[in-house]
Amino acid sequence: MEIKLSESFLAYKGFKYLKISVAVLIVTLIAYLAHDPGRTPNGGTWFGYTFGVISAGLVLFLAWFGVKKRQYMSGVDLLKGWLSAHVYLGVLVIFLSLFHSGFQLGVNLHSLLWYLVLFTVLSGMYGVFCYVRYPSILTGTRQGLTRTEILLELSELDLQAREVAMGLGDEINTVILRAAQGTQVGGSIRKMLEVEPKDCPTRLALLFVDGTSVSGDEQETALRKLSAVLTRKAELLRRLRTYVRAATLVRLWLYFHIPLSIGALVALVAHVFAVFFYW
Numbered sequence: 077m078e079i080k081l082s083e084s085f086l087a088y089k090g091f092k093y094l095k096i097s098v099a100v101l102i103v104t105l106i107a108y109l110a111h112d113p114g115r116t117p118n119g120g121t122w123f124g125y126t127f128g129v130i131s132a133g134l135v136l137f138l139a140w141f142g143v144k145k146r147q148y149m150s151g152v153d154l155l156k157g158w159l160s161a162h163v164y165l166g167v168l169v170i171f172l173s174l175f176h177s178g179f180q181l182g183v184n185l186h187s188l189l190w191y192l193v194l195f196t197v198l199s200g201m202y203g204v205f206c207y208v209r210y211p212s213i214l215t216g217t218r219q220g221l222t223r224t225e226i227l228l229e230l231s232e233l234d235l236q237a238r239e240v241a242m243g244l245g246d247e248i249n250t251v252i253l254r255a256a257q258g259t260q261v262g263g264s265i266r267k268m269l270e271v272e273p274k275d276c277p278t279r280l281a282l283l284f285v286d287g288t289s290v291s292g293d294e295q296e297t298a299l300r301k302l303s304a305v306l307t308r309k310a311e312l313l314r315r316l317r318t319y320v321r322a323a324t325l326v327r328l329w330l331y332f333h334i335p336l337s338i339g340a341l342v343a344l345v346a347h348v349f350a351v352f353f354y355w
């Protein structure tokens with residue numbers, strides 16, 4: 077279910093933007109191959125200028141998504157449409173800018189712009205990979221449960237564990253208390269990326285309980301119950317940490333995508349300025 081939701085921005089309205097991008101790519105490729113500029117194809121012919129204006133417009137449109145995302149009035153469905161267009165038109169811009177420059181790339185300001193756009197697009201592809209791999213980031217749910225529900229269940233499990241541990245001796249009680257008070261989700265970047273930290277007090281408590289033996293039916297039943305409660309808690313923590321890890325990876329990814337897209341915008345302005353300055 078979650079995967080379907082996450083795929084929906086790629087499949088938005090029956091892959092509308094994928095179809096548009098592929099159609100535009102085919103038409104422009106045919107135009108590029110059919111057009112004879114009378115000299116080496118480059119950005120300075122009328123054909124090159126046309127593609128330059130379209131590519132620049134597209135880059136501005138792609139960057140506008142950053143503004144759109146933050147607009148209070150943008151609904152979820154509208155943003156999904158924007159993201160879908162963003163992804164497919166973003167890949168298209170790489171090709172259109174190559175048609176613009178006649179595939180001439182070198183070591184100069186103009187090519188720098190193309191490389192910046194390319195790296196922005198590649199980082200964007202990694203972002204899409206993150207979203208498809210971790211659909212919960214988009215849906216805001218963690219395998220059917222919301223974060224509040226998980227946190228509530230976790231504190232209930234802590235209470236249960238402490239109650240069951242009452243009759244099981246001091247050592248177990250200390251370990252269970254540490255599991256209740258010392259278990260953390262998140263913290264440093266390293267912690268946010270760990271799904272099953274070795275030093276997690278709940279994990280250590282479960283290992284301890286499973287390695288303990290008691291005598292008497294009543295105590296054995298209590299120990300088994302305690303183990304079940306801790307197992308459930310460990311499972312919920314794993315879900316929560318998987319979500320935190322995914323959210324962190326996505327955030328880290330945006331640290332590349334946003335600066336690269338700003339770099340591309342600056343290079344675009346410099347490129348346009350240089351072209352008209354040396355007209």
Ligand code: HEM
Pocket residue numbers: 135138139140141142143145159162163164165166167169193196197198199200201203204207330333334337338340
């Ligand atoms: C020149 C090309 C591109 C530019 C200038 C650009 C720019 C941006 C900007 C400004 C944002 C908003 C970030 C934020 O404020 O949180 C964004 C988000 C995003 N971009 Fe791009 N982008 C480009 C190409 C691409 C491509 C080709 C893809 C995918 C193949 C892509 C995937 C994404 C994704 C997945 C997001 C995150 C959306 C979200 O978190 O809601 N981008 N991009």
